[in-house]
Amino acid sequence: MAEQHYDLLVIGGGSGGLACSKAAAKLGKKVAVCDFVQPSPLGTTWGLGGTCVNVGCIPKKLMHQAALLGEAMKDAKEYGWDVPQTPTLKWEEMVGAVQMHIKSLNFGYRADLMSHSVKYLNAYATLVDAHTIETVDKKGKRSVLTAERVVLAMGGRPKYPDIPGARELAITSDDLFSMRTSPGKTLVVGASYVALECAGFIHGVGLETKVMMRSIPLRGFDQQMAGQIKTFMEQSGIPFVQGVPTSIEQAGERKRVTWTRTDGTTEAEEFDTVLLAVGRDVCTRGIGLEAAGVEVSPNGKIPVKSEQTNVPNIYAIGDVVDGDKLSPPSNLTELTPVAIQAGKLLAQRLYGGKTLEMDYTNVPTTVYTPLEYGCVGMTEELAESTYGKEAIEVYHSYFKPLEWTIPHKGDNACYAKLICLIPEKERVIGLHICGPNAGEMTQGFAVAMKCGATKADFDNTVGIHPTTVEEFTIMDVTKRSGASAEKTGC
Ligand code: FAD
Numbered sequence: 208m209a210e211q212h213y214d215l216l217v218i219g220g221g222s223g224g225l226a227c228s229k230a231a232a233k234l235g236k237k238v239a240v241c242d243f244v245q246p247s248p249l250g251t252t253w254g255l256g257g258t259c260v261n262v263g264c265i266p267k268k269l270m271h272q273a274a275l276l277g278e279a280m281k282d283a284k285e286y287g288w289d290v291p292q293t294p295t296l297k298w299e300e301m302v303g304a305v306q307m308h309i310k311s312l313n314f315g316y317r318a319d320l321m322s323h324s325v326k327y328l329n330a331y332a333t334l335v336d337a338h339t340i341e342t343v344d345k346k347g348k349r350s351v352l353t354a355e356r357v358v359l360a361m362g363g364r365p366k367y368p369d370i371p372g373a374r375e376l377a378i379t380s381d382d383l384f385s386m387r388t389s390p391g392k393t394l395v396v397g398a399s400y401v402a403l404e405c406a407g408f409i410h411g412v413g414l415e416t417k418v419m420m421r422s423i424p425l426r427g428f429d430q431q432m433a434g435q436i437k438t439f440m441e442q443s444g445i446p447f448v449q450g451v452p453t454s455i456e457q458a459g460e461r462k463r464v465t466w467t468r469t470d471g472t473t474e475a476e477e478f479d480t481v482l483l484a485v486g487r488d489v490c491t492r493g494i495g496l497e498a499a500g501v502e503v504s505p506n507g508k509i510p511v512k513s514e515q516t517n518v519p520n521i522y523a524i525g526d527v528v529d530g531d532k533l534s535p536p537s538n539l540t541e542l543t544p545v546a547i548q549a550g551k552l553l554a555q556r557l558y559g560g561k562t563l564e565m566d567y568t569n570v571p572t573t574v575y576t577p578l579e580y581g582c583v584g585m586t587e588e589l590a591e592s593t594y595g596k597e598a599i600e601v602y603h604s605y606f607k608p609l610e611w612t613i614p615h616k617g618d619n620a621c622y623a624k625l626i627c628l629i630p631e632k633e634r635v636i637g638l639h640i641c642g643p644n645a646g647e648m649t650q651g652f653a654v655a656m657k658c659g660a661t662k663a664d665f666d667n668t669v670g671i672h673p674t675t676v677e678e679f680t681i682m683d684v685t686k687r688s689g690a691s692a693e694k695t696g697c
Pocket residue numbers: 218219220221222223224241242243244245256257258259260262263264265267330331332333360361362363380401490494524525526527540541542543544546
């Protein structure tokens with residue numbers, strides 16, 4: 208039994224679990240990781256690496272790129288390139304290429320664990336008590352492992368609305384990225400990150416796409432920016448309908464979706480594919496957290512302090528962490544780099560004599576919609592409610608990327624704003640930009656904001672010309688002034 212005892216046992220081999228286990232092993236600890244993927248209701252399953260690698264960030268960004276290439280081909284014509292009248296994408300080939308890359312990453316993660324001497328168990332783990340875990344592999348073989356410490360990093364899975372046909376006839380992001388045949392005409396239900404990103408690339412690769420929105424787009428994000436993204440998507444040919452689905456039925460080869468509109472009336476339409484993107488549930492139920500005495504919030508998430516749960520030897524990282532219970536609360540805990548950073552720092556504090564804590568504030572993020580949206584810090588709504596309208600100065604600007612002038616597109620589509628706190632020398636507390644490559648632009652500004660950059664620091668920074676990101680160094684129109692934020696020249 209001796210070899211079954213570990214210094215650290217990690218449940219979940221995703222972004223957070225892998226980072227934490229490798230960091231602990233590097234510091235000389237005996238570590239094991241249990242990772243097991245329960246098949247989706249349609250039977251989709253995948254390899255080691257968790258959500259990001261298999262059914263999240265990686266395939267999503269690659270498919271977003273496929274869509275951007277289609278758009279670039281349209282622009283290329285305007286620049287003089289001779290391209291086919293209607294370039295078409297072979298879905299099967301795109302999925303094949305994406306899945307090939309994912310398989311290589313799965314292989315790389317296994318090799319990486321081996322080279323760090325981390326024991327990998329492809330088995331489902333359940334806590335028996337605070338130090339004991341039972342695992343069951345796919346052949347049903349059971350094992351019992353014990354550990355001094357346990358890290359919970361089980362991530363989450365898509366939710367299903369409680370309506371007829373949802374589980375049997377619809378897909379989620381867990382199924383989409385490995386679909387061997389084109390989804391065809393698609394209804395995307397939901398209007399947050401996952402929904403709008405998927406709707407964006409499905410439409411971008413040439414498929415008819417509709418979004419069903421229950422209330423507002425991109426809840427939790429700056430609503431002016433969210434509106435900008437929605438308008439751009441609508442203008443590119445993605446209709447938004449306001450409503451909630453009530454049933455999904457098979458109708459020949461297609462799926463007939465019935466929904467209730469906000470005004471109470473009902474409507475129905477047939478689609479080839481219905482993609483449900485109505486949020487995610489964390490995988491904390493039925494894994495023995497009660498037996499181990501771990502406190503769980505009503506939303507299923509785990510409250511932590513310095514990643515430690517209420518049970519002293521049990522920790523939690525990544526998507527399972529309850530962001531509402533952090534101090535200050537954070538709605539940006541469900542991101543890969545957050546899980547990785549929290550996992551690494553935890554291992555270094557537990558085993559490396561370090562004291563650095565995970566900082567959940569000023570986490571930058573980007574939504575990979577057809578017009579990308581990058582942000583760091585507060586939304587305008589949050590800044591106003593926290594400090595009061597009078598304490599906030601918002602500098603803003605519409606801009607058009609130089610590259611868009613030849614295809615003559617996107618007037619007033621791209622927009623940037625800086626939210627500054629007047630009593631603190633106009634310290635920048637929120638930065639928002641929607642435009643091409645917003646993800647690449649936002650990262651560096653997150654560093655500046657961590658260093659406490661003020662509006663004067665932005666003004667004193669020389670821009671790089673011609674870029675779109677130089678916009679942040681030349682902003683002089685405040686919202687308060689009421690002056691036009693539209694661009695007139697170079
Ligand atoms: P996960 O990566 O989900 O890993 C958890 C692992 O634990 C899984 O493999 C699961 O099967 C396994 N597991 C669960 N229960 C058990 C058990 N009892 N026993 C054994 N194994 C178990 N984030 C970004 O930063 N950028 C993006 O662009 C981005 N895009 C996304 C797109 C989509 C469509 C989705 C769904 C998410 C996206 N995310 C993105 C979020 C990101 O993927 C997650 O925040 C991140 O993967 C969370 O890491 P984690 O370690 O907490 O959990």
